[in-house]
Amino acid sequence: xxxVTGATGNVGRxxxxxxxxxxxxxxxxxxxxxxxxxxxxxxxxxxxxxQPSADVPSEGAAVFLLIGGDLMMAGDPVRVVAPFANYGxxxxxxxxxxxxxxxxxxxxxxxxxxxxxxxDSGTEWTILRPGGFASNAYAWASSVRAxxxxxxxxxEVGLPIIDPDDIAAVAAATLTQPGHAExxxxxTGPTPTTPRQRAAAIADAIGEPITFIDQTREEARAQLxxxxxxxxxxxxxxxxxxxxARERSVSPDVExxxxxxxxxxxxxxxxxxxxxxxxx
Ligand SMILES: NC(=O)c1ccc[n+]([C@@H]2O[C@H](COP(=O)([O-])OP(=O)(O)OC[C@H]3O[C@@H](n4cnc5c(N)ncnc54)[C@H](OP(=O)(O)O)[C@@H]3O)[C@@H](O)[C@H]2O)c1
Numbered sequence: 001x002x003x004v005t006g007a008t009g010n011v012g013r014x015x016x017x018x019x020x021x022x023x024x025x026x027x028x029x030x031x032x033x034x035x036x037x038x039x040x041x042x043x044x045x046x047x048x049x050x051q052p053s054a055d056v057p058s059e060g061a062a063v064f065l066l067i068g069g070d071l072m073m074a075g076d077p078v079r080v081v082a083p084f085a086n087y088g089x090x091x092x093x094x095x096x097x098x099x100x101x102x103x104x105x106x107x108x109x110x111x112x113x114x115x116x117x118x119x120d121s122g123t124e125w126t127i128l129r130p131g132g133f134a135s136n137a138y139a140w141a142s143s144v145r146a147x148x149x150x151x152x153x154x155x156e157v158g159l160p161i162i163d164p165d166d167i168a169a170v171a172a173a174t175l176t177q178p179g180h181a182e183x184x185x186x187x188t189g190p191t192p193t194t195p196r197q198r199a200a201a202i203a204d205a206i207g208e209p210i211t212f213i214d215q216t217r218e219e220a221r222a223q224l225x226x227x228x229x230x231x232x233x234x235x236x237x238x239x240x241x242x243x244x245a246r247e248r249s250v251s252p253d254v255e256x257x258x259x260x261x262x263x264x265x266x267x268x269x270x271x272x273x274x275x276x277x278x279x280x
Contacts, residue, residue: 001025002175003087005049006066006164008037010135011093015064016042016169024176028236029056030068049080062089062175065118072110073229077117080251089124089181091174093167096131096186097235100244126174130187131247132161132239134268136273137198141224144210145278150199151213153220154241157190160250163263170257186251190262195240198265206277217241 002019006012007028019026020039034150048055050071063084071080084090094115097107118125123163139149167187175179193201196212203210215223217237224233239247254262269276 001027001057001060002064003027003029003060005056005064006068006093007044008033009068009162011167011171012064012066012255013037014165015171016166018172019175022172022176027057027060040200050075050257052079054080054083056083058083058086060084062085062091063087064091064092064093065114066173067111067114069161072114073106073231075114077114078120080114081117081121081169084146085121087106087123087125089126089175090121091126091128091171091180092118093171094127094129094189095223096128096129096247097239099186100246101235101239104231104238106229106232107151107235107239108247113253124181126180126182127184127188128170128174129184130162131189131264132159134161134163134198135272136161137202137269138272143274144206144276148182148203148208149211149213150195150202151215152199153215153217153237154194155196155212155214156194156209156240157243158194158197159240159243159247160188160190161198161231161265162189162190162254163265163268165268166254166258166262168272170254173257185257187254188251188262189249190264192248193265198269199228201266201269202273202276204266205273219247237267 002024006028007165028038029045031048033044038044095107095111098111101108121275123264143149199210199212
């Protein structure tokens, strides 16, 4: 049995479906998950990983561990990892920031502490370190639907953002196949794209023009602070505005594991066009 935490999120939802389609017995964990959120046959377990007595199965072949919501900054890594110590394997979704932003309290230090807890758990482990997700563009959905506009900072700065479905595919492989023990993988998309290019890809996907509005860093920060803590917002803006050479580079790891190139942002936009499509 494989446990997928973060089972209702961008990565977890696809991972639950993929593992189920592959014939694995899957338990889906999130605070508010219900059977209606999961494919038939999947066991839905509502549990808060921040709680010391998180009611998760005590044994399993493998667990996909996702540090969702407040857990990154407020969770106790040793306590969050402890319930999975008797599992055959832990695959942790971490962040590229552990390598590129080691001084950041969020992307660097907080995730490094979760990685350490997993490495110290005594269980076989694999660490996945993605860069930015294509699904961050969902933040543009309401303005695209309402006014066909995208407002974003650093419109000309390119980053090889990754499709969360590719993360789920890598997670499925590392959870179920041999050869990934004690491996740390950096996960990126196939090529850097700028926010302006991503807005244009969404415009292509919905068949309507979209106006790109340049935001200042302060405007973007005010928006980010409505749904993330200040340290996370500040590091996010540092990455978006002044990425390091490594953050701008395409990693070979997705292709190495999946045997195919990572998915382009334009494909993500086409698959998610309905989110942006509603008539003005
Ligand atoms: N977005 C990016 O650019 C980026 C880049 C690098 C790394 N990451 C990392 O990737 C992860 C986000 O992945 P995602 O986009 O797939 O997630 P998401 O869509 O934000 O969903 C989060 C999932 O975690 C669950 N969750 C949140 N808090 C929980 C708790 N205390 N106990 C149990 N379950 C909890 C949520 O369900 P409930 O709310 O019902 O519990 C949901 O299933 C984060 O760790 C983030 O730091 C993101």
